[in-house]
Amino acid sequence: MLPDGVGAITTIHLVLMALVAIAAIAIIIVGMRRAAARRHAERKVESNARDAGVPTIEEAARPASEPAAIAPPPPPPAPVPVAPAPAPVPAMPAPVTPPPVERTAPEPTPPEPAPLADEPIAAAAPFDASPATVAATDPAPVGLTPIEMPARPEPVAPEPVRPEPVQAPATDPADTPVTMLKGLGPKLEARLAALGITTVGQLASLSPAEAASLDAQLGPFTGRMARDRWLEQARLLASGDRAGFEAAFGRL
Incomplete structure (x- = not known):
């Protein structure tokens, strides 16, 4: 068994804890009542304000109505298509005029020779032989006989020289x-x-x-x-x- 002093201390502690719990419960109850009274008062004030036409706190706190939607800017106008510049037309070359052709007068045809008359033709003079011609036609002098040149002998190919067989030296x-x-x-x-x-x-x-x-x-x-x-x-x-x-x- 515990001594009497310890039991008394324990009892005191339990009593204090019970008092603290009761106080906490009382505080909670009081707070709940005050909160309910505050909410009731707020509802009453709002009701009176609505009756009087005064905006309430919530309505005043609401954001102003959203501004009208801003229309998007119109799209930029499409560029006007520019027609391509026409291709330059090549200059036509100036016509070349051919040079004038000079017309030449036809050459006059020579007159036909007149026919020869039947005239007697004179006989030609006797031809005098020149000394060179006479020397060429003179016969060769008698007693000279032509000398015949001896015929050249045909070259004879030399016989091939056969090398003598070399005897290999006897190996020891x-x-x-x-x-x-x-x-x-x-x-x-x-x-x-x-x-x-x-x-x-x-x-x-x-x-x-x-x-x-x-x-x-x-x-x-x-x-x-x-x-x-x-x-x-x-x-x-x-x-x-x-x-x-x-x-x-x-x-x-």
Whole structure:
């Protein structure tokens, strides 16, 4: 149970709240009555004003009657179509009068010759031959015979000279390049050329010690000489034994 003091305080609070609520309700009721009285008074005033012909507040507050609608301005007159100017008439060229043709009088025809009379014609004088004519007509002197010119011999075409066949120099099998060896490509060829080996004869003439020294200088290709049997291939090619080479290592 609550102590007596707390209950008394609570009761006081409840009473105060009830009083405040009653006061609020009373205020609302009074306000409603006053509003109703004000509306009643306004209606009465308006009624009296209408009876007296005085405009009311609402009528005075109304906007004046709308002005008469303004007629839209008349549309501008359409432009008068202007007739296009007539095209200029080209001037007619003045007629060209041909020049007057002069009339020439016809030439008079010559008179016909008069017929010759039957007169005797005189005989012509004897013709005297000139010395040149006499010389041309004189016969050639006796004893001179014409000289006949010898006929020109016909040109004889010379016989074509046939070139003698040139015999190809005999190639030494030992001069065969090292590229003929099986398993030897361009990189190895360049490496061997740098070491002074370009033919199979040079490779075939190496001793075992020289071959081992050469193989050690091939760098990343060391061991290819023994594995691909370069010395055996080189000796067969240097000796010209192609059949033995192809039987052992395949066709070239």
